[in-house]
Amino acid sequence: MxxxxxxxxxxxxxxxxxxxxxxxxxxxxxxxxxxxxxxxxxxxxxxxxxxxxxxxxxxxxxxxxxxxxxxxxxxxxxxxxxxxxxxxYPARTGAAPYPVAMLTDEFDDQRMTATLWTSAGGATETAEGRLRLPATAGVTARYTSLRQWTLAGSQVAVKLVAVPAAGGSSSAYTSLSLVSSTSGTRLRWYFNAVTRDLRAVSDVGGSDGAAVILPYDPIGHAWLRIRETAGTVVWETSSDGWDWVIRRSLSTPAWIGTDQILVELAASRTGGTSDYAEWDYLGAQVRxxxxxxxxxxxxxxxxxxxxxxxxxxxLFKRLNRLPPLRSMLGMEVLTVDTLTGAYSFPAAYFPLSEPSDSTSAGDVIGRGAGALAVSQTGVGGTLTFGDVGVPETDETAPTFTPASATAGPYLIGDLGPQTAADSTTWLVHLQVWIKTSTAGRAILGMHDTRLDNQLILSLNGSGVLQVETTQDGAALTVGTTTSGNLANGQWHHIVFDGSSKIAYVDGAPVSGTLLATSSQDLQTVYVGGYRNARLFNGQIAHVSMHLANGPVGSVYAASYGAITGFSGESADWRVERLARYAGLPSVTLLGSTHDPIASQGPGGSGVVARLREVEATESGRLYAERDYYGLAYQSRDLRFNPDIVGEVFALAYADLEPGLELADDDQKLVNEIEASRPGGATQTLSAPESILAFGTYPQQLNILKLTDVAVTDAAYWKVLRYANPEPEIREVPIEAYTLPEYLSILDADISSYFTVYDLPAQALATEMRVTVEGYTETIRENSHVITFRTSTSSQDSVWVIGDPVYGVLGITSRLAY
Missing domain, CATH: 2.40.30 (Elongation Factor Tu (Ef-tu); domain 3)
Incomplete structure (x- = not known):
């Protein structure tokens, strides 16, 4: 199966x-x-x-x-x-001794295969297709192979499905052993039910003083493998039988090269309550x-x-269901904590982007912080929501216009008991954006219910950033930074790191003695003033409070790049950033050509649409991994010059299923492109010879390049490839299960190459190389039909000076982009 x-x-x-x-x-x-x-x-x-x-x-x-x-x-x-x-399961071929990788058993026929095993202690194969080894007091249940296997250059892998419990016994175990012809000498994976650990063991004389002991993880240690390669033995674990983690390695013992080994799966206990261990998929090579x-x-x-x-x-199902993204600035606030390397999280975030008729501003984190309500002190002044906010965002920002430093509106709210309690345990970090021309005012502040602990960000009379603190109810201690005048009518990003006691302005640290080290029970928050005084005159946006167990300010400070939409960062960085916004744990980046990407503008579109913009701009490839919840992104150069890169497999035409066709039509023909970029020129590029021969096949290309020259390069790349597409094979049907190349065929993925050779005499060449674009497969008992959807690999041939294959520009290759 x-x-x-x-x-x-x-x-x-x-x-x-x-x-x-x-x-x-x-x-x-x-x-x-x-x-x-x-x-x-x-x-x-x-x-x-x-x-x-x-x-x-x-x-x-x-x-x-x-x-x-x-x-x-x-x-x-x-x-x-x-x-x-x-x-x-690889077939056993040749004569004994066999590589131990050929020792395979699915354990699904409910009987022991006598040509492979001897058994003892009630070992059975279950109706579910597993080897069950009873763990019974005083009895060792085992499946023991014949002594006809070798480990050198080979491996044995198996799934550990169920482990015995201690059950009141002083000793209970299950193990996989590769046993030498010398008594007491063996390699083992050994599970100790009493201590609940997994041990990688190399016994000599029945013991190993250097065994590697791992706390048993039933997820991460689901599969076990012992492998010998190039003079090294390694013990490995895996959660899926595909992605292996080395847990121990040592120089190959001499007996590995000389002894025929036997393989034994065993379980036993000295007392207590009987149960069992279960093993499965011995020798399986998982894809x-x-x-x-x-x-x-x-x-x-x-x-x-x-x-x-x-x-x-x-995973694209989940990604396509995600709500539209906030601006990149907003998404940075919500997700940047995953990059800090410390334990950190946003405790409250007030974007302050409410519409113009609002009288309060809400938190979007949801940890219990109340809304910020407009509070009036004295007479006069205005607070207007809905004004233009930070550049490259779609969020608006409120404008504070007090009548004086002590008369006008500001915002006040309750961070809630959860945040107050958390601020006692974790250190407080703040982010805020400001724009003002008035010095000597408070930006935001916090305190506990007794005013023992207070923390305020403000500007002094020269517009320089200050951090004011007290932790015992005494007078505020003022720490002045070297920020320079921030009251200059420009937007500024301010970060305060409560762990390192460092402030960052516009992405860079500013020196100064900032005394805050902890602030307990912070619950009341003010924005645009502090306790009826020093009312802010200007705009404030994106106020956030983060809690962390270490310094994280430098990571938060990098969010300053959102003011330009991170324009100029490379495509691979943009893909990783967008994946982070989607909550993805990983992105696999393939290839090395990652050009700078322009800003993608304010929020409002979904994360998949944004990722597709990068993919289209870079002529890349974006898809979901097939072995994990993760994305893969390929740069265009991954496909360059398949003769140099190499191929996954090659098959004769006679080994294919019926249905191979050669296509030559205008489905992909493009000979005129109108290309543009945000804020750049609109340019038209064409292939006159193609237009003369076939007529005009136009296309529009709007991509996120930084320069008009880069747009031209991208447009030329497409025109040169598709002004006259070559005849190509677009589908290759294969019954893969019966072919010796089966595993190589399974390894083929998007952008892999393979060759079909010994084509019929009517073909334009005896062999053709194709690139995999996708596939449909149907897996049945003893059958695996895969129909690869393909394109001609020569479309991605690029010029290499002096190369015998790719050195003829315009004939065998084209200029790379």
């Missing part, structure tokens, strides 16, 4: 590292199979959300949503995490195919039978 289907019952896709996966492969309808679609239709189309469809047996009702008798209740629900993999979320669990009945035909979608 090549397919491995697992459900993350109760798991949250945004926290993939915490998901406990349940194997439901035995429920999969192998006749209908699992169908997965991934990638794009061609290189000019955007990649689409990946999907998977499969039918599951529901005879016992376990997959009926809301069924309280289901062992998975109440987690049979929409958006449940799902992953699909291939568990490939991930899909990672996503189930859309629904529609229960179907036919007579007395029941099934569930589910569909699932990769």
């Amino acid at each position: 090549p397919v491995l289907v697992e459900m993350g019952w109760g798991g949250l896709v945004q926290y993939p590292w915490s998901i406990t996966w349940t194997d439901i492969t035995d429920r999969v309808d192998q006749v209908q199979g699992v169908t997965i679609t991934r990638g794009a239709s061609d290189e000019l189309s955007e990649t689409q959300p990946g999907t998977a469809t499969l039918t599951l047996d529901n005879q016992d009702g376990s997959l009926t949503p809301g069924n309280p008798n289901s062992p998975f209740y109440p987690y049979v629900r929409k958006n449940a995490p799902i992953r699909v993999s291939i568990a490939h 991930p195919r899909f990672w996503g979320m189930v859309n629904e669990f529609p229960v179907e009945w036919e007579g007395l039978t029941s099934s569930v035909s589910i569909s699932a979608t990769d």
